[in-house]
Each structure stands twice: as structure tokens, then as C-alpha cells.
Amino acid sequence: MDLLSHLKTLVSAPGLSAHEDPIRNLIREAWAPLTDEFGGDKLGSLWATKHGTSKAPRKKIMLVAHMDAIGLMVRRVHQGFLYVTQIGGVDARVMPGQPVYVHGKETLQGVVASTPPHLLSASDREKAVQLDDLIIDVGLPAEEVSRLVKVGDLISYGQLPFEMQGDLLVAKSLDNRASVAAVTACLDALKDRPHRWDVVAVATAQEEITYGGAYASAFGVRPDLAIVIDVTHGSMPGIPEHKTSPVGEGPTIGWGPNLHPKVFKALSDLASQNEIPFKIEVMPMHSGTDAFAVQVSAEGIACGLISIPLRYMHTPVETVSLKDIHRAGRLMAEYILTLNDETLNGLMLD
Amino acid sequence: MMTNMATKTKTKTKKKITRPIKVTPPTAAQADSLVLLKQLSEAVAVSGDEGAVRKIIREAVTNLADEVSVDAMGNLFAIKHAASSRAPRVLVTAHLDEIGFMIVGEGKDGLHSFEAVGGIDDRILLGKPLWVGADKINGVIGFKPIHLVKPNERSTVVKIDSLKVDVGANRSVKAGDRATFATPFVDLGFTVRGKALDDRAGCAVLVEILRGKYPVELIAAFTVQEEVGLRGAKVAGYTAEPDAAIVIDCTPANDLPSQDDEVENSHYNTKLGHGAAIYSFDRGTVSDKRLIKHLATTAESKRIPYQHRQPGGGGTDAGAIHLTRGGVPSVSISVPGRYLHSPAALVSKDDFYNTAKLVRAALENWSPKVLKR
Numbered sequence: 001m002d003l004l005s006h007l008k009t010l011v012s013a014p015g016l017s018a019h020e021d022p023i024r025n026l027i028r029e030a031w032a033p034l035t036d037e038f039g040g041d042k043l044g045s046l047w048a049t050k051h052g053t054s055k056a057p058r059k060k061i062m063l064v065a066h067m068d069a070i071g072l073m074v075r076r077v078h079q080g081f082l083y084v085t086q087i088g089g090v091d092a093r094v095m096p097g098q099p100v101y102v103h104g105k106e107t108l109q110g111v112v113a114s115t116p117p118h119l120l121s122a123s124d125r126e127k128a129v130q131l132d133d134l135i136i137d138v139g140l141p142a143e144e145v146s147r148l149v150k151v152g153d154l155i156s157y158g159q160l161p162f163e164m165q166g167d168l169l170v171a172k173s174l175d176n177r178a179s180v181a182a183v184t185a186c187l188d189a190l191k192d193r194p195h196r197w198d199v200v201a202v203a204t205a206q207e208e209i210t211y212g213g214a215y216a217s218a219f220g221v222r223p224d225l226a227i228v229i230d231v232t233h234g235s236m237p238g239i240p241e242h243k244t245s246p247v248g249e250g251p252t253i254g255w256g257p258n259l260h261p262k263v264f265k266a267l268s269d270l271a272s273q274n275e276i277p278f279k280i281e282v283m284p285m286h287s288g289t290d291a292f293a294v295q296v297s298a299e300g301i302a303c304g305l306i307s308i309p310l311r312y313m314h315t316p317v318e319t320v321s322l323k324d325i326h327r328a329g330r331l332m333a334e335y336i337l338t339l340n341d342e343t344l345n346g347l348m349l350d
Numbered sequence: 351m352m353t354n355m356a357t358k359t360k361t362k363t364k365k366k367i368t369r370p371i372k373v374t375p376p377t378a379a380q381a382d383s384l385v386l387l388k389q390l391s392e393a394v395a396v397s398g399d400e401g402a403v404r405k406i407i408r409e410a411v412t413n414l415a416d417e418v419s420v421d422a423m424g425n426l427f428a429i430k431h432a433a434s435s436r437a438p439r440v441l442v443t444a445h446l447d448e449i450g451f452m453i454v455g456e457g458k459d460g461l462h463s464f465e466a467v468g469g470i471d472d473r474i475l476l477g478k479p480l481w482v483g484a485d486k487i488n489g490v491i492g493f494k495p496i497h498l499v500k501p502n503e504r505s506t507v508v509k510i511d512s513l514k515v516d517v518g519a520n521r522s523v524k525a526g527d528r529a530t531f532a533t534p535f536v537d538l539g540f541t542v543r544g545k546a547l548d549d550r551a552g553c554a555v556l557v558e559i560l561r562g563k564y565p566v567e568l569i570a571a572f573t574v575q576e577e578v579g580l581r582g583a584k585v586a587g588y589t590a591e592p593d594a595a596i597v598i599d600c601t602p603a604n605d606l607p608s609q610d611d612e613v614e615n616s617h618y619n620t621k622l623g624h625g626a627a628i629y630s631f632d633r634g635t636v637s638d639k640r641l642i643k644h645l646a647t648t649a650e651s652k653r654i655p656y657q658h659r660q661p662g663g664g665g666t667d668a669g670a671i672h673l674t675r676g677g678v679p680s681v682s683i684s685v686p687g688r689y690l691h692s693p694a695a696l697v698s699k700d701d702f703y704n705t706a707k708l709v710r711a712a713l714e715n716w717s718p719k720v721l722k723r
Contacts, residue, residue, distance in 0.1 A: 078609075079607040081607060083609070089496045090496070091476075091504070092504075093476055093504075093508065094477040096473055097478065097692040097693040097694060098478075098693070099533075099543070099694055108538075109538055111543055111694045111696060113606060114471065114689050114692045125471060125472065125473070125507070127507070128473070128504065128507050129473055130505075133609075135606055137606075137688060137689075137696060138538065139539070139540060139541030139542075139543060140539060140540055141371060141623075143371065144370065144371055144540075147368065147370070159479065160534075162479065162532075163488065164488050164489070164517060164518030164519070165518045165519040165520040166520075167519075168519070170488070233495055236461075236492055236516075237461060238512065239494060239498055288497070311492055311516070312492040312493055313495035313496070315492070315493050316477055317479055317490045317492060319490060319492065
């Protein structure tokens with residue numbers, strides 16, 4: 001499987017929260033040859049089921065990776081310029097000078113405005129940029145802009161992906177398309193290897209705003225077990241080391257009240273046995289991922305969390321190691337291969 | 351009885367426009383000019399390291415000029431001789447260099463400290479891709495994820511000295527290497543988007559000007575190090591010893607509307623799409639009024655769109671040139687650009703074409719009357 005090419009395709013689609021159609025179609029295309037049937041929830045999540053070998057009714061494991069991405073939405077069209085609000089967490093300070101796509105009647109290319117230094121006073125330069133003051137310019141006459149763009153239209157980051165030495169990919173929306181790619185890698189690894197349980201790969205919608213897809217899909221799929229795959233903070237200067245994990249040195253496995261301690265143990269033992277490097281990520285309260293919603297669905301679902309270290313999260317230059325994505329995919333596949341009739345008994349808490 | 355909604359409000363009841371605006375297709379020369387502009391925009395030439403852009407321009411002008419030379423600082427001269435030896439000497443300039451960065455500290459793990467070369471606002475640095483060094487190695491100015499930013503931090507400006515360039519596992523990047531924003535050039539229809547349009551737009555205009563025939567001794571100078579103090583221009587002005595100078599740069603179009611409809615933006619500097627901008631005065635120069643008049647009357651008679659740049663801040667190579675030797679009457683004329691000195695500026699294609707058109711026309715009808723007092 002060409003992971004790099006698959007990932008570049010995944011990040012090319014906007015697929016902002018609650019508007020996931022473009023990315024859902026790409027994921028569906030990629031998962032079709034690897035699974036047996038498709039389904040979904042009413043909020044737009046995609047389910048792809050690969051049947052296991054046990055007699056029906058089979059146990060189900062759900063793999064959860066959110067497919068939505070953060071971005072902006074037009075809140076005002078004024079004299080040919082666009083004012084915006086955020087979809088998901090956008091730090092306005094990162095925006096000036098960024099290229100963007102404006103998804104109006106046509107997709108337009110634009111830029112986030114910035115005032116050139118020649119015309120700034122010293123005190124101007126001390127004021128941090130606020131979301132409300134951001135202006136998007138598509139370089140067209142005002143009448144054209146009014147014809148093509150309206151309030152409510154979406155704006156996605158325009159940064160194109162590029163590679164850096166060390167198997168690194170820099171792109172927008174690697175949160176969480178990197179994890180979607182890890183799920184694809186897992187399904188690919190399971191292609192000709194028999195597993196007893198059904199595997200339901202779920203690309204959830206709306207994680208960045210409400211975990212909506214996670215709530216709806218967990219309830220709809222009702223799995224016996226769930227593994228959530230998301231991204232976590234990659235090491236960088238200025239952030240305490242214990243809050244991050246080095247990019248390129250393996251995925252993290254989550255530990256905390258949001259996650260089942262025996263699923264944690266099973267995953268970490270398996271990683272060690274398979275020589276997959278990993279780091280334990282401790283989360284004192286909630287995990288900040290779809291696991292928060294999945295764990296408390298219906299009668300409760302045992303959850304594990306595998307995360308891919310990613311630098312500069314929520315900026316257009318998110319950075320991941322392709323090696324870590326392979327590792328996360330492999331770990332999930334290895335875990336799926338261990339699932340049998342005894343697994344759930346083994347997870348019971350005394 | 352229901353009021354007719356269309357007549358109820360006093361504000362504009364404009365008919366909704368449904369058809370796209372027609373764009374005049376470019377001439378062959380204009381199309382070539384745009385191709386050159388793309389090449390120049392994507393090349394990397396930070397102040398002090400202008401070789402890559404000088405090379406492209408040298409190739410473009412070799413067959414257009416009678417003499418081509420490069421001086422000790424890297425200024426590129428292209429001279430078109432006049433027919434008469436008594437013809438006035440006119441220096442026309444554009445600067446080769448762009449603002450950018452220099453790597454100043456080699457960090458471990460591929461994270462290097464860097465500083466700005468030229469004037470760059472700290473607030474446009476966050477989360478931007480860079481090209482580093484002569485081999486244009488991919489790098490990134492990363493930034494802390496929003497999840498880990500404390501609420502009171504959201505209103506602080508992050509300064510360049512707390513940022514690092516991340517080049518991944520590359521170990522060939524060294525202190526002293528230059529870097530620029532990694533911006534591909536894009537044609538947006540009415541405008542183009544790219545880095546370094548200040549002053550690659552001026553350079554492409556000057557190349558276009560060299561295609562003409564003029565009754566003056568035309569000295570085209572592509573100068574170095576404008577962004578770090580008009581350094582090349584000081585030397586070029588001395589070497590050229592001109593009777594007059596026209597400086598072609600790129601100037602801010604700060605013509606965004608204010609959020610409040612009641613307040614008009616009166617500090618626009620220049621307006622995009624309103625033509626080449628003639629300077630009256632900036633922080634360094636008061637333009638010679640005879641040259642302003644010559645440019646403006648030429649524009650009027652040939653119906654070439656132009657505008658007057660608002661007087662005030664900023665500066666161009668004219669600041670150095672007009673003070674060389676015994677003084678040189680000078681004027682600056684710029685292509686307006688939004689978001690200059692940022693990863694991606696916008697320039698109107700019409701303004702770009704019209705700046706070349708205007709300066710060509712002004713040189714074509716140059717006469718002793720121009721500088722008569």
C-alpha cells in the first residue's frame with residue numbers, strides 16, 4: 001500500500017466538521033476493496049465492515065478515526081472581502097499570510113490579509129491578531145465576490161502537502177487524516193489474514209465540534225470493544241516534554257479514566273512483543289478524543305486509544321512521521337488478530 | 351396590506367449579478383511577462399544573496415541591451431544606447447532582492463534559530479512553510495497547538511526569537527543559509543498571488559521596458575539589497591551618473607474596507623486595480639515634480655490608468671539615488687500590492703501591465719522639455 005500517496009489524497013479534501021461529503025467519498029473509495037459492506041449514522045459518519053470468520057452472531061470491534069477537519073466559515077461579505085468565524089479550534093495568530101480555498105459557487109483561491117510593516121506603528125505590532133479581524137481576500141472585483149460567495153460558505157486551509165527528510169509529511173488536516181490512513185493501513189494488513197471478530201472501521205463526523213459522529217456511531221454499531229485513533233502532540237520546544245511524544249519514535253497508547261486499563265495492557269504488551277516502539281500517554285481526565293463519547297454509549301464500551309504524534313496541531317503545517325502511521329496501523333491489526341471468544345472475559349473488571 | 355419588501359429599505363437594492371465579468375485576454379507580450387513574473391517570484395534571492403534572480407534576468411535582457419554588466423555588489427546593469435551622444439541619461443531601476451530569513455543558530459533535532467532579513471512583522475511567521483538554502487530544502491516555522499495555549503496567551507504576539515525553523519531530519523542546513531516563504535505563484539484571474547512580488551513585479555516591468563526604443567541613454571539597473579538599506583542603489587546611482595531616475599517598486603495597497611460601514615478607509619496608500627502609483631513623497635524622497643508631471647500627463651494622453659500614492663511612510667531606491675553625486679531628480683512609480691512582506695502578496699494583472707505601459711510611453715516621449723524648470 002502506498003501510504004504517502006493515500007495520505008496526500010486524504011488531506012486534499014476539505015471535509016470540514018458537519019460538511020464531510022468530500023472526504024467521506026475518498027475514504028469510501030479507499031476502503032471499498034478492503035471491506036465487505038458500508039453503512040453510516042445520521043450525522044454523516046461512514047462505517048465499513050470487514051466480516052470475521054466466527055459463526056454469526058460475531059463479536060465486533062470498532063476502529064474510530066474522525067474524518068472531519070477544522071476550518072473557517074464566511075460570516076460576512078463586505079466590499080469584496082470576507083469576514084470569518086471558526087469551525088473547530090483555530091488560533092487566529094497563525095492565520096495572517098496563509099493561503100486558503102473559499103468554497104463558494106466555485107472554489108476560489110485566496111489569502112488571509114496582513115498589514116505590511118511599512119504602514120504599522122510600533123504599538124500596532126504588539127497587538128495579537130483576533131479572529132473577528134481576519135479578512136480573506138480572493139483577489140476578485142467586489143461584484144464577482146458577491147456573485148460567487150455567500151455567508152455560510154466554507155473556507156479551508158490552502159497549504160499543499162510536502163515532505164521533509166526523515167519520512168516526515170507536512171500538511172493541513174493531518175489531524176485526523178493521518179489516523180484515517182492508519183486505519184486503511186490496518187485493513188490492508190488484514191487483507192489475507194483471518195480474524196474471528198468483525199472489524200467495523202468508522203470514520204466519524206463532527207469530532208472537532210461535538211464528538212457527534214462518535215456518539216451516533218457508537219450507539220449505531222454497538223461494538224463489543226473500540227479502539228480510537230487520533231493524533232497527539234509531537235515534541236517541540238516550548239512545551240513540557242511530558243505533555244508530548246517525539247515524532248518518529250512510535251505511536252502513544254492512552255492511559256486514564258476515559259480508557260479501559262485492560263485494553264491498555266493488551267495493546268502495550270502486544271506492542272512490546274511486536275517490537276513496535278510506543279510511549280504511554282497519561283490523560284488524567286478526558287482524552288480529548290472520540291473515546292470520550294464512545295466509552296459512555298448505551299451500556300458502556302471498553303475503549304483503547306492509539307495516537308500518532310503530530311507537531312503544530314491545528315496549524316496548516318502539521319507534521320507527522322509516516323513510520324508512526326504504519327506502526328499504529330500494524331498495532332491495530334495485530335490486536336485484531338488476537339481477538340477470540342475469551343477476549344471479553346479477559347477484560348472484565350473485578 | 352403587505353409592504354413591498356423591495357421598496358421598503360432605503361439601502362441599495364442592487365440587481366443580483368449572475369454572469370461573470372469578462373476578462374480581456376492578454377497580449378502575447380503581456381502573457382510572456384506573466385510567465386517571467388512567475389519564474390522570478392518562485393526564485394529565491396534574499397538581500398545579499400541575489401544570484402538566482404540576477405541569473406534569470408541576465409538571460410532575459412542579454413539580447414535586449416547593448417551592454418550588460420554586474421558590479422562588485424551584484425547590481426546588474428543593462429544599457430541601451432541612444433542614437434545621439436547628447437541624449438539625456440535616464441536611470442530606471444528595480445530591486446532584485448526580497449525580504450527573507452537567515453539561519454543564525456544550528457539547533458539539534460533539525461530545529462534552527464533564525465532572524466529576519468528586511469522588515470518582517472512577527473505576526474505573519476506562525477505556521478508557515480519555508481524554502482531553506484540554495485537547494486530549497488523544505489522547512490516549516492511551527493507553532494504551539496491551540497490546545498496547549500493558555501487563554502491569556504491568545505492575545506500575545508509571539509516574537510521571531512522564540513520560533514524555530516524545523517527541517518526534519520535534514521542535517522545539511524547551516525548558520526548563514528538564507529530562507530524564504532515557500533509560496534508557489536498562482537494566477538487568480540484578475541490578480542496573481544505569490545511571494546516577493548515586491549519587487550519581482552518591478553523587475554519584470556523593467557525587463558519589458560528594455561524591449562522598447564527610446565530617445566534617451568537608458569540605463570536599467572537591477573539593484574541589490576534594497577530591503578536592507580537601499581545599499582545597491584547608492585552605488586548604482588553613482589555609477590550611472592544619470593540626469594534623471596525612475597525607480598520601479600511595489601508599494602502597499604492597504605485598501606481593505608474598515609469593518610464599520612460608516613468609516614471610510616482613508617489610509618489606503620494605493621488601491622489595487624487603480625493603476626500604476628506615482629509617488630509624491632515617502633520617508634526618504636520628495637519626488638521631482640517635473641517627473642511626476644511627465645508621468646501623469648503621459649498617462650492622461652495615452653489613457654493609461656494611474657493613481658497618486660498617498661504621501662507618507664515607506665521608501666524606495668530613489669531615497670539613495672537622488673542623493674548621489676550632485677543630486678539626481680528622481681521619481682518612484684510602483685505596482686500596488688496587497689500583503690507585501692508576507693508569504694503571499696496580491697498584485698492586479700492590469701496594474702502590472704499598465705506600469706510597464708506607462709513608463710515605456712514616458713521614455714518614448716522624453717524630450718528636453720521634461721526637465722525644464
